[in-house]
Amino acid sequence: MIENPFIVRPHRFGRGLYATRRIKAGGLVLRFRGPLIDFERSRNPRFECYCVQVGPNSYTLTWAPERFINHSCEPNLGFLDDRELRALRAIRQGEELTFDYSTSMAENAWTMECHCGSPRCRHLIGDFVDLPVDLKTHYRELGIVPEWLSPDFERQQLAARFEGRILGSYPVNGNGRGNGNGNGNGNGNGNGHGKTVSGGVSSDNPRVRYIVTLRRMSKKSGASS
Numbered sequence: 001m002i003e004n005p006f007i008v009r010p011h012r013f014g015r016g017l018y019a020t021r022r023i024k025a026g027g028l029v030l031r032f033r034g035p036l037i038d039f040e041r042s043r044n045p046r047f048e049c050y051c052v053q054v055g056p057n058s059y060t061l062t063w064a065p066e067r068f069i070n071h072s073c074e075p076n077l078g079f080l081d082d083r084e085l086r087a088l089r090a091i092r093q094g095e096e097l098t099f100d101y102s103t104s105m106a107e108n109a110w111t112m113e114c115h116c117g118s119p120r121c122r123h124l125i126g127d128f129v130d131l132p133v134d135l136k137t138h139y140r141e142l143g144i145v146p147e148w149l150s151p152d153f154e155r156q157q158l159a160a161r162f163e164g165r166i167l168g169s170y171p172v173n174g175n176g177r178g179n180g181n182g183n184g185n186g187n188g189n190g191n192g193h194g195k196t197v198s199g200g201v202s203s204d205n206p207r208v209r210y211i212v213t214l215r216r217m218s219k220k221s222g223a224s225s
């Protein structure tokens, strides 16, 4: 990747990334750069909206311009590893670049309304584990689900949720950090969930909703979150 094949432009919900040239199917488009932080730090209101989950308790605090990528329920990008996004199909110049935030979310703590406009819009975006089974299977078959978000990890997360625990409070077994892709700091991800602007909510809303959800869950679990 010599230079980014995209630019930041105003979007109906804030900002978004738009292709500056035609992108071939399968091509690497974007890599989330930035320091790794844990769940607690990711909840800092100053940057919560820019964190992409890259492991069970690990986030990239993303840099610009890639932090402005929006969610879509019918994305044209998907994860190559836990931090890189590739084109799922040929993308035209001028098209907005999107990925499905749920392909990098496992928190038991955050949801976001979606108005992406796709006929397949799920309207409420949350953790990967909550996707319809067909869609999960489809995403896994496409190979765009980061390794840390394994079926085994899904089971751990569900068990924790059953007990009302949010991320950071449920056990993380060996398959946690480190997705074994041998790139050293290896637990990459995404928006997972880039909690940037959603495909439809102003950039401020997700955080508010997130905090509200956290409080609700904390109350239920009695945890101090």
Ligand SMILES: [Zn+2]
Pocket: 072, 073, 074, 114, 115, 116, 117, 118, 120, 121, 122, 123, 199
């Ligand atoms: Zn949607």
